[in-house]
Amino acid sequence: MVGKYKKIKYGSKDVLAFFPYALNELYITSKTDEKIGELISEIEDVFPLDNPANKFFLDLLLDQEMLYSYKLNGVIQTFADIYAEIPFNLFKQELKEKKEIYEYAVTHINKLSYSNRFLKDLHHALFNKNKRFYPGEFRRVVSFIGKNIDEASYIAPPVSHMQDNMDEMELFMYRDDISVYIRASLLYYQIMANLPFLIGNQEIARLVSILYLIEFGGIPHYIPLSKYLEDIEKYRFKAIKEGNINIFLIKYLEAIKDALKDAKRSIRSYNNLKHKQASIIDKSSHTIYQKRRLHEILRRSHRYIYLHSEILSKEFSVLPKTIVKRYRFLIELGILKTKRTYYSKQYYNHALLRILS
Structure with missing residues (x-):
């Protein structure tokens, strides 16, 4: 079990909401799966990551993750939209501001560490233009996924239960007896299970998961995690349906491993390319x-x-x-x-x- 379904009031209606367990309870009650241990070992084997021959290649890795995140939000942006000479580019300023947030977020989590305060600050930075959705504040009403409550594929728990889970997660994220990769995975899971914000929960969950790994997991820079999370929600729903959190954890850990390998491969390819192109000019x-x-x-x-x-x-x-x-x-x-x-x-x-x- 990963939680329970209970009826709650939504206006005059009774709706069935999911009450996810707090992370400590979820972790204690979940069954051990050897595959998880194997994946953690495989992730650790990817280290150390190579250093790029030019540090500004790390900026391009940040851009890459940002662009994949846009894609999962249903918006196609490209490197040309960020860097090319395109007159009347209506998205350039938005991309510039988003990149600045991604850059500063690394410094901000290092300053505040992981906390609800950091989560709210990040949400406010990303969605401050959407005033009617109370950016930077946890919701005060029932939240759901879908066009309306009648067609919702998922209804999150009431505000009080959500707040309790978010408060408990602050402490859980500092449990050094649990792999940092499991903690990062459960960070994404618990945000999506509780939907603490009125908008942007999935984008926040992906981004804060990476930032958590940068701060606590020894990852020195952004990795293209969003590239490998395209169908992660399918596995989260399956974990809830079957009452087995390991279904989700295995998929998320695989995404972390693949993103790390992708970043490592990209850096090595860039280093080879830099040498090759310089040599072409020299010769x-x-x-x-x-x-x-x-x-x-x-x-x-x-x-x-x-x-x-x-x-x-x-x-x-x-x-x-x-x-x-x-x-x-x-x-x-x-x-x-x-x-x-x-x-x-x-x-x-x-x-x-x-x-x-």
Whole structure:
């Protein structure tokens, strides 16, 4: 058992809500599964993670996780939306603000550690524009998943039970006798089981799970966890239906393992790519001066993937046509590619983009 169904009042109606167990009770009453121990060992075997040859590659890993999270929310955004020259890009400012939140969240959890206060701060930062849903505050009404209460696939417990579970989870998250990977998994589970906020519960649950691993699990940076959580809710519902939390835990631990392997593979691929592309320039027939200028463009492409001619023109104090000429050299060397859009012509490092896609 992972909880109980009970009837509660919703206006004049009686509805069936799920009352999830507190995490200590859930953990004590759950059966031991050897697969969980095996997965924890497999996760630990992935360490240590490699260091990227350039630290700003870690920013791209953050972007990658953010973009996958958008996708799970039903919104398709790309690296081009963040970095490319796209006139009338209505999403660029939103993406910039979201990235700043992701960056500061790592510092903030280090400052506050895990707590309901941190959870509320994070929710407020992400959803402060949605004032009617009380960003940064736990709900004060019944919450559910679905268009309306009659068609709800899941009805969360009443406010008092939710609050008790969230308070208890604060303490549970510091149990050092339980694997940090299990704790991170149950952190996601308990947020989704209690739906403490009126909006954004799943996005918060994914993000805080990663932040918890960064703070307590020895993960030094963002990993593409959302990429592997596409169907996690199916397994959470199955765990509730069958009364077996291990169904959910196994799937979530597999997602953590796959995300870690993905990040490790991406860093190694980037390190190889950096050396390979630099070597291509060094071995080319260009003059020493030209090679130096091409390396400058290459470094910029490794940081932002997409290149901005006007910005580079000002930075290097040359005409835009000179920058475009250097682009052409890098295209001839197979390092850059171009893509024509309705508004502009984009120059980008296609091999780097392929690593992150």
